[in-house]
Amino acid sequence: MLRALTFAVGVALATPLASASHLLQRQSTGNSSNSTYPGAVDPAAEPGAQSFQTSGPFYPSPWVNGQGDWADAYAKAKDFVSQLTLLEKVNLTTGVGWEGEQCVGQVGSIPRLGFxxxxxxDSPVGVRDTDYNSVFSSGQTVAATFDRGLFYARGNAMGAEHKAKGVxxxxxxxxxxxGRSPEGGRNWEGFSPDPYLTGVAIAETIKxxxxxxxxxxAKHFIGNEQEHFRQTGxxxxxxxxxxxxxxSNIDDVTMHELYLWPFADAVRAGVGSIMCSYNQVNNSYSCQNSKVLNDLLKNELGFQGFVMSDWQAQHTGAASAVAGLDMTMPGDTVFSSGESFWGTNLTLAVLNGTIPEWRIDDMALRIMSAxxxxxxxxxxxxxxxxxxxxxxxGPLHASVGANIQQVNFHVDVRGDHASVIRNIGARATVLLKNVNNALPLSKPKFVAVIGEDAGPNLWGPNGCSDRxxxxxxxxxxxxSGSANFPYLVTPDSALQxxxxxxxxxxxxxxxxxxxxxxxxxxxxxxxxxxxxxxADSGEGYISVDGNEGDRNNLTLWHSGDALIQNVSAICNNTIVVIHSTGPTLLTEWYDSPNITAILWAGVPGxxxxxxxxxxxxxxxxxxxxTPFTWGPTRESYxxxxxxxxxxxxGAPQDDFTEGPFIDYRSFDAQNITPIYEFGFGLSYTTFEYSNLQVTKLNVSAYTPSSGMTEAAPVLGNFSTNLTDYLFPNSSFPYIRQYIYPYLNTTDEKQASADPNYGQTAAEFLPPHATDGSPQPLLPSGGAPGGNPQLYDVLYTVTATIKNNGxxxxxxxxxxxxxxxxxxxxxLVLRGFERLSIDAGQSxxxxxxxxRRDLSNxxxxxQNWVITSYPKTVCVGPSSRNLPLSQSL
Known part of the structure; x- marks a missing residue:
């Protein structure tokens, strides 16, 4: 039978109470000025990240209220959740266990209502672990297009394929x-180390x-910047x-100006779910960190959807519930164990008052609103x-081999998406070098293609599990960000x-x-x-050639650098194509006169x-x-x-002492000349920039949000008779290791399997964790994405771009x-546009x-402010080529 695990494990770790003055903690809710704020603490003058930082508590967990464009969905969710029993609400929040059903994660169903x-x-490049699906370009690759329309088109096509599979x-x-460090194993799943570019890309993809x-x-929230040590096992x-x-030890300024920035865009775009990550943030696990979940995400950013744990990233029961977790995946504490922090334990916790009824209602409301x-x-x-x-x-319940039936229907969901993928792959290819018009090729006499990367995997494109x-x-x-190829067109076959x-x-x-x-x-x-x-990389559960998810270095794989040098020493028309999950070191060969062109083609699908x-x-x-900087050395980053x-x-301490200075921001601040700067890319034609115009708009002064929320809604009473929560009668089709919401005995302590059962919430939960009374609004909050006035347009910038080629x-x-x-x-990126311009035209x-773009x-x-320092706007084709500028 189901064994219910200790419910309050790890509370001290989940909710540390100490916090240094500059860390992730609300210090003041005082008002800031309307436009400039000479008295603001200068960003980065604050102490940087420190080892053993702690994350201050924030309670209660904010409840969803349907603000912004969520009102209609919230009303439908409220009507639906009002019909649910406690067991059905628990079913919505708790995964059924690893390999419990057909998807990589599922929660319980509600058969009574036909739900x-x-x-x-998964995944971010296509529907994982199935067939007749497409494989799209990586997020990092599509980011190189700098094209909002392609961000959206890729997201929409991927969404359509997931939808047609029943996801x-x-x-x-x-x-x-x-992408804090270029060696990060999963940087390719995201977009760019620039938060503005990532923010635009993630918002359009979500839409x-x-x-x-x-x-x-949207994942993984937050500070999940390397694979090493993300999970103890x-x-x-x-x-x-x-x-x-x-x-990941991150100070307050860096959190807001760098890592939280794109998640604010995701929330403003209406994202329905956010996955909390494996790592700790300031020595509190992300999935039970009340500061990042309750305060930053649900309070400041006004997130209306639900927070889902990464797979086995939940470490406590009650503590994670009050800290803002809404759904646990895959449901079991350890894969295929049949044991859960929630399920039975969550049912008990609500029944005995440890978890207030409004919190389980809020979990269900958030899930159903999304x-x-x-x-x-x-x-x-x-x-x-x-x-x-x-x-x-095969078995419907793979973990135990039960219920053999048809489980795959081999539905072809690809549609015309091959043309979308081909277009993105081409428009994401960065031309880094092109000497004497070596490219484009036009019926060359003799082409010699060199390198393993041009050809097939001899085991087949899906010959290696999870690639x-x-x-x-x-x-x-x-x-886990991979998917099965329906085919893979190799460069060798296409060029031939x-x-x-x-x-x-x-x-x-x-x-x-x-x-x-x-x-x-x-x-x-x-x-x-x-x-x-x-150069390849990936997730930490797989090691490839000694690279445990993260890259060990920034050199090319399979002696690629030596290969280039050997060929270019002989052939005076050598073109190099790089497929990689981030920058590599080009210093030893990029400027060879025999290397006439260099292209970065990312991970194209x-x-x-x-x-x-x-x-x-x-x-x-x-x-x-290029959505990242190509530096001369590893140390230059x-x-x-x-x-x-x-x-x-103990927990390894990763101190983000560089603050917001990553990638080009760091190169610029240190005055290091990159090989190719962020935002750089060539064309087969040339362009001229002129006529910069900056128009100031009349907008109202910035007003910090104020007032109080409504009290937490409670959707109805429920039975406290434990007999009503026992497993159904013997005819019930019980599946071993499956996570259920039911109790297996009316003896609460025995049902919980917790030797400390009987403690009250007040004995082990932080102050205010169960408080459902009205709460003050944050000055920096007020709507999905934060204070709505952050998104006021203060200036409009125009410039004339002429194709003079x-x-x-x-x-x-x-x-x-x-x-x-x-x-x-x-300098910080704050705008871009991909324009199509015919030869000779402008x-x-x-x-x-x-307002947000000018704020610190x-x-x-504890608010966004525009400092009194002079502001300058610059426009050009890359971060280091900005021919137009004007003071604001």
């Missing part, structure tokens, strides 16, 4: 990791997914003796795939097809170490050598070969921009990962702002500057 189980499914919640998109009728789940498997997960907001109904089609087998028939190898071309990185159509001689050598054969080929007359190289061929041959004129525990067997093309003007303070980054670039976080007033 089937919610299906949670309720797509586990993406990603803003954590943001696309949810317009398709699927709930998006995983780390112990690699030989590290630690007892707690890594703590459900109705994306247009889901009570008559959704069944799930038509199974995550645990591709066979047509946990680096064999052949890099079309997808590894981990183009050569055949052109009458070009074509040969390829797909072994990086076949040195004599390569040398013999590329030394021949008229050779255009195209060298394909890569199933149409990889077609996309790069379209660019190399000029069918698509490149305009992509100013950040790195923690590869060795630094706290004995001979080819039609696209250009990406970028707007940067200097916030002026001595401790601010020299068009107008337009960008709005919001003030730790004293």
């Amino acid at each position: 089937r189980s919610l299906c949670m499914q 309720t919640v797509q586990l993406g998109p990603v803003a954590g990791p943001l 696309g997914i949810q317009d398709a009728g699927v709930i998006a789940c 995983e780390a112990q498997g690699y030989g590290f003796n630690i007892t707690d997960s890594i703590s 459900y109705f907001k994306v247009g889901l109904t009570l008559n959704e089609p069944p799930i038509n795939f199974d995550s645990w087998t591709l066979d047509t028939y 946990g190898c680096d064999n052949g071309t890099l079309g997808m990185a590894w981990g 097809s183009q050569a055949l159509a052109d009458g070009t001689r074509y040969e390829s050598v797909l072994d990086n170490y076949a040195t004599s054969q390569i040398n013999a080929l590329v030394s021949q007359a008229d050779a255009t050598a195209i060298v394909f190289v890569n 199933q149409e990889s070969g077609n996309s790069i061929t379209d660019v190399l041959y000029g069918k698509v004129n490149p305009a992509a921009r 100013g950040t790195d990962l923690l590869y060795t525990p630094n706290n004995g067997n 001979t080819l039609n093309g696209e250009e990406v003007p970028q707007l940067y702002i200097s916030l002026g303070g001595p401790n601010n980054p020299p 068009t107008t670039f337009t960008a709005d500057i919001l 976080w003030d730790t004293v007033s």
